[in-house]
Amino acid sequence: DIVMTQSPDSLAVSLGERATINCKSSQSVLYTANSKNHLAWYQQKPGQSPKLLIYWASTRESGVPDRFSGSGSGTDFTLTISSLQAEDAAVYYCHQYYDSWTFGQGTKLEIK
Amino acid sequence: QVQLQESGPGLVKPSETLSLTCSVSGGSISSYYWSWIRQPPGKGLEWIGYIYYSRSTKYNPSLKSRVTMSIDSSKNQLSLKLTSVTAADTAVYYCARHHYDILTGQINWFDPWGQGTLVTVSS
Numbered sequence: 001d002i003v004m005t006q007s008p009d010s011l012a013v014s015l016g017e018r019a020t021i022n023c024k025s026s027q028s029v030l031y032t033a034n035s036k037n038h039l040a041w042y043q044q045k046p047g048q049s050p051k052l053l054i055y056w057a058s059t060r061e062s063g064v065p066d067r068f069s070g071s072g073s074g075t076d077f078t079l080t081i082s083s084l085q086a087e088d089a090a091v092y093y094c095h096q097y098y099d100s101w102t103f104g105q106g107t108k109l110e111i112k
Numbered sequence: 113q114v115q116l117q118e119s120g121p122g123l124v125k126p127s128e129t130l131s132l133t134c135s136v137s138g139g140s141i142s143s144y145y146w147s148w149i150r151q152p153p154g155k156g157l158e159w160i161g162y163i164y165y166s167r168s169t170k171y172n173p174s175l176k177s178r179v180t181m182s183i184d185s186s187k188n189q190l191s192l193k194l195t196s197v198t199a200a201d202t203a204v205y206y207c208a209r210h211h212y213d214i215l216t217g218q219i220n221w222f223d224p225w226g227q228g229t230l231v232t233v234s235s
Contacts, residue, residue: 033216040221049206049225050157061223093157097220100172101147103157 002026002096006104012112019081021107023094028074038098041070041079045090114139116207116226124233130194134207134226141165141188145210145219148192150203197233204228
């Protein structure tokens with residue numbers, strides 16, 4: 001299995017500031033045949049199911065605010081929220097779909 | 113738009129079988145891959161397995177011996193059975209649809225998800 005490791009486990013950021021969450025995979029999730037990273041990001045708020053934010057490591061899902069962006073390639077990826085809003089408080093998960101389907105352990109983002 | 117709704121008993125006794133249904137509305141169950149994913153309280157997400165409308169399946173090796181998935185196209189429903197449950201199987205169980213690239217055959221991320229249903233294993 002590909003193990004996904006997120007850092008940090010939790011962070012507190014002030015409103016309007018930048019939040020950065022990292023995700024590292026135990027092996028590359030870059031599929032050479034299509035030159036795409038098989039990596040997605042989800043947001044989960046309490047009592048809700050995960051919501052897709054980003055796929056192919058950097059493609060924003062329709063309707064997701066442009067303050068959310070994804071970057072990285074191979075084994076190292078980042079989710080950035082450029083200007084934190086109150087409604088962004090949630091747990092964020094990275095997810096690889098290169099080989100079977102596994103998730104990071106989650107990063108809890110709180111408002112400072 | 114497609115909506116998914118899980119249903120089933122919220123309490124199952126140890127050693128018994130957990131049975132859940134996922135009802136799909138707003139779209140056909142055909143031509144898509146559908147997965148079950150679970151999340152123990154306060155913990156992360158674990159993929160359980162998928163089923164295709166043609167009834168082909170793939171299960172997480174860690175659960176394979178206990179999992180059976182089925183599909184009822186006439187009712188637009190998926191089903192999950194997990195046998196010999198223990199307290200470790202206590203979780204919120206979600207059904208979700210895969211993004212499927214029919215040209216490449218790649219089975220990708222999950223979207224949308226159902227709201228999830230909590231199943232507690234306890235005597």
